[in-house]
Amino acid sequence: MIIVGGGPVGLLLAGELRLAGADPLVLEAADGALRRNRSYGLRGINGRTSQSLRMRGLTEAFSAAQSELFAVARRLPRLIKGDRARGHFGGLPLVEDEVQPGAAHGFVLRQHVLEGILADWATGLGVRIRTGCEVVDVVQDDSEVRAVLADGRSERAAYLVGCDGGRSVVRKRTGFAFPGTDATMTGRVASADIADPGAVESSLYGRRGMVHVSMVPGEIATMEFDGGPEDRDAPMTAEEMQASIRRVSGVDVTVTRLDGGIRFSDNTRQADTYRQGRVFLAGDAAHVHSPIGGQGLNLGLQDAMNLGWKLGLVAGGRASESLLDTYTAERHPVGARVLRNTRAQVALMRPGPQVAALRQVLEETLAIPEAMRHFIAMGNGTEIDYAPGSAQPLVGRFAPVPLVSEDGRPVLVTGSEEIRDAVNGRVRIVEADSGTGFLARPDGYVAWAAPDGDPAGLAEALQFVAGSDGVRV
Numbered sequence: 001m002i003i004v005g006g007g008p009v010g011l012l013l014a015g016e017l018r019l020a021g022a023d024p025l026v027l028e029a030a031d032g033a034l035r036r037n038r039s040y041g042l043r044g045i046n047g048r049t050s051q052s053l054r055m056r057g058l059t060e061a062f063s064a065a066q067s068e069l070f071a072v073a074r075r076l077p078r079l080i081k082g083d084r085a086r087g088h089f090g091g092l093p094l095v096e097d098e099v100q101p102g103a104a105h106g107f108v109l110r111q112h113v114l115e116g117i118l119a120d121w122a123t124g125l126g127v128r129i130r131t132g133c134e135v136v137d138v139v140q141d142d143s144e145v146r147a148v149l150a151d152g153r154s155e156r157a158a159y160l161v162g163c164d165g166g167r168s169v170v171r172k173r174t175g176f177a178f179p180g181t182d183a184t185m186t187g188r189v190a191s192a193d194i195a196d197p198g199a200v201e202s203s204l205y206g207r208r209g210m211v212h213v214s215m216v217p218g219e220i221a222t223m224e225f226d227g228g229p230e231d232r233d234a235p236m237t238a239e240e241m242q243a244s245i246r247r248v249s250g251v252d253v254t255v256t257r258l259d260g261g262i263r264f265s266d267n268t269r270q271a272d273t274y275r276q277g278r279v280f281l282a283g284d285a286a287h288v289h290s291p292i293g294g295q296g297l298n299l300g301l302q303d304a305m306n307l308g309w310k311l312g313l314v315a316g317g318r319a320s321e322s323l324l325d326t327y328t329a330e331r332h333p334v335g336a337r338v339l340r341n342t343r344a345q346v347a348l349m350r351p352g353p354q355v356a357a358l359r360q361v362l363e364e365t366l367a368i369p370e371a372m373r374h375f376i377a378m379g380n381g382t383e384i385d386y387a388p389g390s391a392q393p394l395v396g397r398f399a400p401v402p403l404v405s406e407d408g409r410p411v412l413v414t415g416s417e418e419i420r421d422a423v424n425g426r427v428r429i430v431e432a433d434s435g436t437g438f439l440a441r442p443d444g445y446v447a448w449a450a451p452d453g454d455p456a457g458l459a460e461a462l463q464f465v466a467g468s469d470g471v472r473v
């Protein structure tokens with residue numbers, strides 16, 4: 001099993017595959033130490049992803065890393081509003097009236113810190129990670145897939161997953177279609193200082209875009225609706241950042257320090273399928289969009305949670321190839337929904353009186369509790385339903401109670417001794433007397449539910465989530 005790309009999505013997928021019994025090899029083009037030295041901006045782990053990673057015992061490390069960040073960026077704790085903040089929609093805060101019992105709480109981290117946590121977890125499971133290995137071509141036939149490296153060597157495996165970002169070599173060389181819309185704006189984030197920080201007022205809705213000088217210590221961010229960056233990869237200069245700040249803020253500032261920066265845009269595209277034969281796409285390789293709202297990372301991590309256990313079962317000979325088709329069937333509509341709402345968020349941040357009026361209308365709408373809950377669920381991925389229209393409302397939705405499965409096994413929640421006795425060790429059992437028993441897949445979504453003690457349909461569901469040698473009922 002080959003994973004191309006050692007970012008958060010590739011690392012999480014590698015760990016999931018390892019838990020499922022596979023032996024993944026991660027090929028990362030960049031040098032590992034250099035890649036994780038620093039990152040720009042912040043990354044939000046949303047509610048649903050937090051629930052998923054809690055199943056693997058990872059949230060304690062995230063919580064510790066967030067506490068370290070808050071100790072430096074002292075403004076951030078105020079922004080989470082007593083743990084009620086659930087993100088934003090085009091800059092409009094999404095805040096719960098009160099913290100609900102069992103609510104899905106997110107985290108805020110720097111990406112290199114997130115990658116470090118996931119890399120430690122994956123290597124602790126025995127995942128092999130090779131840095132400095134640039135993949136330049138992908139070739140597949142009926143029996144295997146080959147990753148061709150820049151130095152001429154090749155790695156072979158039964159399956160390959162491209163987790164290599166928005167300009168994915170895997171996607172391009174395999175021939176996935178990638179339709180969408182071109183960039184309309186340029187975002188910049190730089191490690192920089194200005195001569196008089198107090199002269200610039202941070203604003204999400206400035207006269208010509210966004211400028212932020214106080215979110216992360218030592219960083220400045222701008223966003224302009226100028227048709228997109230001409231060259232995203234060119235080294236950023238102090239003069240470029242200074243000009244952007246001046247255009248957006250209208251203040252004649254001077255940038256006194258710039259140690260590097262990145263550009264981003266709202267280029268929005270999605271692969272028409274996430275699988276071609278033995279090759280799969282996950283994360284930004286499968287979908288790109290504006291980072292406004294912070295959903296891209298979470299979308300990719302959820303791709304990894306969905307694909308990992310399925311690919312592990314098939315690679316181990318415990319499930320048929322048809323299981324792999326459910327990856328695109330389940331995840332493509334979720335990605336399309338995120339692309340839609342990120343396009344809407346970009347539209348809400350454009351300057352002009354018409355858009356300002358639209359924001360005011362939406363602010364009034366968000367004052368309606370049901371509307372606020374809808375937007376919170378959409379932004380946090382908690383509205384996902386993999387089996388819409390199911391006769392049993394729990395099926396297709398995330399498990400209704402917190403679950404732990406650090407070994408990646410499915411979880412059967414039941415108060416029935418008869419059902420517990422009929423299931424062997426490939427399924428984790430949680431005893432509960434709730435009136436309804438349910439079986440959660442390794443990614444936490446419910447595959448079966450019924451009045452407790454009624455095994456109808458359980459055998460088929462167990463076959464789906466644990467494979468042919470997994471269980472008997």
